[in-house]
Amino acid sequence: MSGSNSDITLPVDDEQPGWRAIEALYRDHAEWLRALVTRRLRAQPTEVDDIVQDTWLRAAGCKTDNIQHPKAFLSQTALNLFRDRKRREAVRQQHREGVAADRGGGDRHSMSEQEAILELERIVLDLPEKIRDVFVLSRFRHMSNAEIATTLGISIKTVEWRMGKALALCMSRLRD
Template sequence: MTAKAPIFIAYFHPLKVEYSDTTIITLLKQGSEKVFETVFKDHFKNLHAYAYTFLKDDELAEEVVQNVFCRIWEKRDQLKPEGSVKAYLYRSVHNESLNYLKHQKVKASFRVYYADEMENASNLSSEKVMVNELEKHIHQAINELPQQCRIIFQLSRFEHLKYQQIADQMGLSIKTIENQMGKALKLMRVKLAEFLTIMLFLLISR
């Protein structure tokens, strides 16, 4: 079972002992709660302010930073002993903030799309039920995709980005993007197979 991240509070006085980036990462990989708290105390305030520039909400910014630190602790054995800890933290908060905003944008797109669907079917109560059911399962199918797979699918289908643009944005090869999209489409087909009849009915009834 993965050890839970140590409980921490948002604001502390800076610690007197300073470690090199290599030492910090080495000690984190060894499970040092003291070093983990040191990093949190030293960087939380500025990271919170950085997240706020994206999210414009104090609580959301705090949640994003907390999530980043929790993930670092949970996956500390995967940390690499080279590079700047500060740069890694800012990059992680940047990505976490953008992923949150993209998720909200996708949710908004679904609301608009299905609001139109519901309006067009306003006089057909049975169709309303089917649209609601389909919407629920599409949401669920997308949310159950692996994280990288889900982000690539959303960027392609809802942001309308080309594979090369997605590859450049995520720092991945275009082959990886193609493979992940193929995987996403295959998983979506499997998860929504039982609703094929409903989707066909909705298309034919238009």
């Protein structure tokens, strides 16, 4: 939802009461609402789009034909949605900061990741050669079982068996 809203047409379902009212509300106030949200909330353009769209969705869920002051209704709805969004962002940020503090910073996490990569390399290198070849071609070269069978000159069933054996050995080593 970007740019002008005047080229957007809401679907009207005569069987559903209230669609005519929401269409009229949208037609009369869409540009005003976008300008208000942009000016008053000083949000990023994508955030403005989201707030405006959510405001119209909220309005579509209400009984709009009884609204006495449509601009007040729309502006309060948009403001409430903006506040809710900011609250959720603050909670997410606090959660991210808490997780980062629990880890004790990024260095320890990076070392742990490096250690995991080295352990995986050791596990793969310790696999029996025929099983390792199938595993490496499948997981690191992203070849299909048929391609592996052709490359190694073995049957697809043998590729499947060796791949299953490789995964079982890897899982066993990871559990130890």
